[in-house]
Amino acid sequence: MENKTPNRLENEKSLYLRQHIYNLVYWYPWGEEAFELAAAENKPVFLSIGYSSCHWCHVMALECFENQKIADYLNEFFISVKVDREERPDIDRIYMSACQAVTGAGGWPLSVFINHDKKPFYAGTYFPPWVFLQILKNINRLWQKNRESLMTNSEIIIEKIKPTVFNPEKISYTVVEEGYLRLKYYFDREYGGFSREPKFPLPHYIWFLLKHYQCYRKEEALFMARKTLDEMRMGGIYDHVGFGFYRYSTDRQWTVPHFEKMLSDNALLMYVYTEAYRATRNKKYRKTVYEIARYLSSRLKSDAGGFYSAEDADSEGEEGKHYIFSYVDITAALGDKADLFSRYFAVTPKGNFNGRNILRLKKEISSEDKEIIDQCLNLLRRRRAEKVPPLVDNKILVSLNGLAIAAFAYAGKVFGDDGFIKTAEDAARFIDENMIINGKLHARYCEGEVKYPAYADDYASLLFGLIELYQATFSERYLEKAILLNNFFYERFYDIINGGYYFTDCESETVLFRDKEFYDGAAPSANALQVYNLYRLFALTGDIKLYETSEQTLGFFIGEIKKRPLDSLFSLLSVLMRYFGSVDLKIIVPPDFNRAEILAAVNDLDWPFVNTKVETAENARLEIHVCMKGKCSPPITEFRHLPELIKRD
Template structure:
């Protein structure tokens, strides 16, 4: 999936490019050789992301193996022994367990082998619901010729970016700095000492989309590594020094953050507003809930009516678009167009948690019930389809089912004609813009399904009789859709994303008067404390799946759980919630705070990282540092503990 957050820093001019021209005098020698010998323009993955697995706790929908890739993996498993990834818990890594590529997880064994055999490392980073990760697997990682070349000349490592966002952030920054673009799957070439020297995103198996074929790229890098290894190592060391210097820049302690700074930032952000379609920027368009939340705060605090109008228009346009699941509630990750019509259909927990807050706040400020109804739809979706029986919230749902993107969500005119009465069909076609030709084509398939329609509100003006017909039709459509084979569910539970949903759900329960939601929030809190928190060590782990937690400690896990439990405390006044938030805050200060330069490190220990970094901006997910500030200020106000300030 394409990453749209702008590059926060560029490594001076050293790795800059201008469209298709690489600056020869400014590009390190070895990178010039790679760039020019391949004669292509690396523009990042401009094609989105999704994926598969087998188990799912479902509340509707076929529960059999729910993706063609799973069936293919099962078939491959009968012919081919599993690789090292078979012992992992990550659904993403498990998807690759029958690849002929000799994958390693991120581990010292892989780096030791690379050093012993003097081989470069191919690092592939993605996530289980990433559509273009699946495409690259199908085209390249299942290709025997490509796999054989990788196995002979590289050490190949797979990383789940959702389990290890710290690794992903580090190498995403490197690729963005080298190419000006980033996305997933992220493909990075490293020295045995973990230093990056080249990278990109999705590569096709042969030259296509203005990109080199993956095998040709591997052959070229192997040739250069064999002939000019010292040049590559020197260049990688230089890149690493530049990256580390930029990542550890400190903010002046004299910096003055005041209301005028905030207002100036909002004024600049307003210039990117799309007054026609809502949202910010052009296609592909992301909801950017952090910006919407900022605008809502300015509306409430400063009486900024323009900011409020922008948020309302955006919320209305998104709610009417195909990015919004018109039958089941919840939002997809982003839209490929400016109108919010055609999404890439993956649904992520962190998006829906943040958008739940946005629609709640828009409802509180405006009093308009339509925003409350969208919020209800989000919460209902998460509790119905994204919740473990023990209370944890799952990570994501895929865009693909049965090998086709969006198949679970789209409708043909013929299918609806068989399902609905003539009156119901007429009103559904009017309201949702259904046509016989459709409005969506899955371009990632050579044989896309014909006449597919993404539901969106094309004509909201209905008579009372038409609205009754629409309600009856929607019930039939939802029941029929639940009989389809569902997209893959990534059923790991992440402390970070669970904290975001916990905070939003606890607020929603009080604001919308839903007692069962509050009970679900309390159950989620119990899950986190039972399965991811070590009371004796005062340690919060990041991922739980299949009865086990990992050993990773991340700032975002602590900060989101602090905010989640403060929110739950505000909703229930339960002392245990506040005590847990305080324990998390104290542990966070000990493990992550940088007393020298200020701010918090993204991960607690850098033993397996090239170097430590700090999250410095809110992107698709809120920054660990921004959440830390907010959480500490709230705890200081509630508890009176001055050191939290």
């Protein structure tokens, strides 16, 4: 039954919320209207949290929220609230913790039952319709006849998820080796990755391994990183036709993905494949970087310079339909080239996904066949262009754009590609011109509307991007912006008593309580990324307060990191840098200095962590100051002597 009456989501900009405007369920956006109504009508609140490119969110919407019986029951006995998790990660974080406390697991769609005071008493993820209706009936019965039991359950949940004040501990290198040993233990030697199934890319795992290898030359670390990168790049989790990585693989072999493509995943993977190239000089990693960049620039980059957040898994109501090919499609498109192509990409009449084929490379393409295979991929690109594409979620989020800025800037630096650097600068300019209102950074831009005070991950990611932009351009304005942004971040988010950054601004809405994010998820946590930023900013500025803040933050969390090192690998990257040490360069040059010459010299250094400060002075001659492990060498005047000063013990 089609509903032609819009609900309270009709004025929202979020694509995810707008997808639910005409549901049979009468949705409200998160806000006081919904909670005041729940209090006035003495009803519980059903809170549904998801995002536009989430396949199972679409499934539950179709099965449950377009189900007349379920919708009628929700509309009569509940107030229903929809939240886009990408717009409100603060809400998502709190209630995801509640779900994990209740069920031991999490995911999206996130389905939570709360009272008008926003206190959760039951939670889960996807529910099939017959189960969901029974849950609704059970909760309504308890709400009417035994509400005390629900509120007792709520108190237990809140006690489990409320923030804990940790005792600061001494930062020890042993936690790095513990993380490394855990990675070795969970590593899949046959297919790469660090689990069986489902399998996520987890770029920060690979980043840690690459840096560990660059520090200590353990071949095992490089093997784990390369095996994972190579298997993903050849697998079905990679889009061999349109490029970019899908969200995750449902199987151990990286063959069958969930087909949504996320800016966060692809930006981080672009950065990590660049790092892999820097560690190995293998050209296939360079090729992958350029392909990811092509995808991001063609599908997720706005005309104004900012990057959109994601591309959906579904098109025409079917997951992966845009991306997969039947055997007939391939033979019709490729003609006499189809047999050769099929041998490389495991194409069969039976297919590997609902009778159709997800392309997966069985072996590396030989130099003799490369030209023909490239022709085949171009032909399939044209065939795919005739299909209905998935929707792109046109939210521009600072947290994700910061990662994209860092990825393009770093790739531009390593490959000497000014086009990449310009892409990073365009995105940074978009944020600067559109997402800072009255001096305050905001989290989301969509169709001209700027909304929500920025969160900790917005600040940490943007700082990361600005630092990488400075390292790629040596333009003083990026370092100055980073310093100003860092000061604002500290003033409004930092816990000066205990250490660490709260997830929300001191003046923002507090949902239950202010917490701190320190465990990594699909991307590095805000505190982990910020500690990394602070160590680098200290190296570039010499401001001791930055070092002290990084030490206090890391010390506050180190005890928890020891308990769960695999969930804290980006924090361990900072510990690794802290103990192994960085090479800190101060280069004095005339105003017309040759940036490419400096970048080439820095890129050739055999050291995992390098921070470069460039200062210009009229009539200056080239002067290179090298500091490492607390000691500075006398200045040199030629780059060719630089490697001689940077020696390993």
